[in-house]
Amino acid sequence: SEDIVNDLPPVRWIRINPLKCHPDGNTEPVLAELKKKFTQKVDNWSELVPGSIYYDEYIPNLFGIHPTDKITAHELYKHGKIIIQDRASCFPAHILHPGSNDIVIDACSAPGNKTTHTASYIFSEPPKDKKIQIYAFEKDPERAKILQKMIKVAGCSSNIDVNVGDFTKLATPEKCKGVTGFIVDPSCSGSGIFGRKFFDSLNRRKIDEKDDEDDAVPDEQEEFMAKEELQTRLAKLSSFQFQMVKHAMSFPGAKKIVYSTCSIHAEENERVVIDLLLDKVVQEWGWKVASRTEVVPSWPRRGKVEEFEEVFRDGSSHDPQQLAEGCIRALPKEDGGIGFFTVCFVRE
Numbered sequence: 001s002e003d004i005v006n007d008l009p010p011v012r013w014i015r016i017n018p019l020k021c022h023p024d025g026n027t028e029p030v031l032a033e034l035k036k037k038f039t040q041k042v043d044n045w046s047e048l049v050p051g052s053i054y055y056d057e058y059i060p061n062l063f064g065i066h067p068t069d070k071i072t073a074h075e076l077y078k079h080g081k082i083i084i085q086d087r088a089s090c091f092p093a094h095i096l097h098p099g100s101n102d103i104v105i106d107a108c109s110a111p112g113n114k115t116t117h118t119a120s121y122i123f124s125e126p127p128k129d130k131k132i133q134i135y136a137f138e139k140d141p142e143r144a145k146i147l148q149k150m151i152k153v154a155g156c157s158s159n160i161d162v163n164v165g166d167f168t169k170l171a172t173p174e175k176c177k178g179v180t181g182f183i184v185d186p187s188c189s190g191s192g193i194f195g196r197k198f199f200d201s202l203n204r205r206k207i208d209e210k211d212d213e214d215d216a217v218p219d220e221q222e223e224f225m226a227k228e229e230l231q232t233r234l235a236k237l238s239s240f241q242f243q244m245v246k247h248a249m250s251f252p253g254a255k256k257i258v259y260s261t262c263s264i265h266a267e268e269n270e271r272v273v274i275d276l277l278l279d280k281v282v283q284e285w286g287w288k289v290a291s292r293t294e295v296v297p298s299w300p301r302r303g304k305v306e307e308f309e310e311v312f313r314d315g316s317s318h319d320p321q322q323l324a325e326g327c328i329r330a331l332p333k334e335d336g337g338i339g340f341f342t343v344c345f346v347r348e
């Protein structure tokens with residue numbers, strides 16, 4: 001339908017999962033398999049046509065293919081050797097970049113894209129023992145089942161401790177000892193998301209069509225009500241997002257926290273960063289926004305400087321320009337995928 005065509009994403013992003021590249025995590029054999037199906041290499045994702053492939057310049061082992069190319073029927077996909085994950089959604093684990101000595105909490109894990117991506121950094125090759133190095137939290141029991149399934153397919157279920165419940169209540173430094181880093185990707189308005197209808201149509205899943213109800217309310221009034229509703233919703237979401245990051249910040253051994261949303265609204269993005277920086281307790285804990293050099297420096301689209309300028313004026317110890325540079329934004333479609341925001345907090 002027209003609806004689905006309008007929802008057409010420019011790229012479908014797939015990453016090779018080194019945790020399923022036995023015995024040594026070498027991704028070359030999987031890439032060789034992919035090259036059999038995708039024979040033409042293009043220099044830019046905007047040049048993708050069916051049967052071609054783009055090698056991403058920002059995230060290792062990530063590739064773009066044309067959205068009409070069916071990949072879910074491929075053996076590599078079925079065996080978890082490749083995972084479908086939007087490019088921007090790959091930024092958090094890449095920025096956190098945990099190594100073999102790190103212990104990470106993924107605060108809001110399901111369906112598990114960032115959890116398994118994080119695992120691929122901790123284990124440069126498929127893990128051989130059952131050492132827990134990731135604590136994954138997920139509040140929704142149904143979604144937690146999908147998470148369990150995904151980490152099994154991705155080959156890291158014995159190294160991830162899945163906890164079903166509220167991260168702010170269940171996760172404590174006593175339970176999760178030695179935590180060094182966090183992925184905090186909480187529920188958000190999802191205003192940057194598109195393309196679901198299209199991919200659902202490809203996968204022949206049922207699409208939830210919203211019924212067009214009779215317009216009883218005049219247009220202008222409806223627009224006003226919708227704006228009010230959105231503001232109330234964003235206020236609720238941002239205070240929840242703030243609490244999630246603040247709880248992560250309370251862990252004494254943590255050095256790095258990556259916060260992300262798939263929202264285009266400043267309320268859930270730069271404003272959450274501002275509220276955290278202004279919080280006295282957060283200041284005492286010593287958290288700062290990481291500089292651009294630590295967060296995919298070559299990615300051109302950064303945070304909105306005007307949001308920081310509004311709060312941090314002359315005489316403030318914060319430089320709005322530097323704060324904005326420390327954030328990453330991705331625009332829906334224009335930047336090759338969903339709308340996204342990422343920032344990294346660090347401390348010595």
Ligand code: SAM
Pocket residue numbers: 089107108109110111112113114115137138139140143165166167168185186187188
């Ligand atoms: N990080 C996931 C990924 O990359 O696949 C996507 C996470 S999704 C944006 C947010 C998730 O947080 C939802 O599954 C939601 O149920 C969960 N959630 C919401 N509040 C939570 C809480 N207080 N504790 C743990 N999980 C929570």
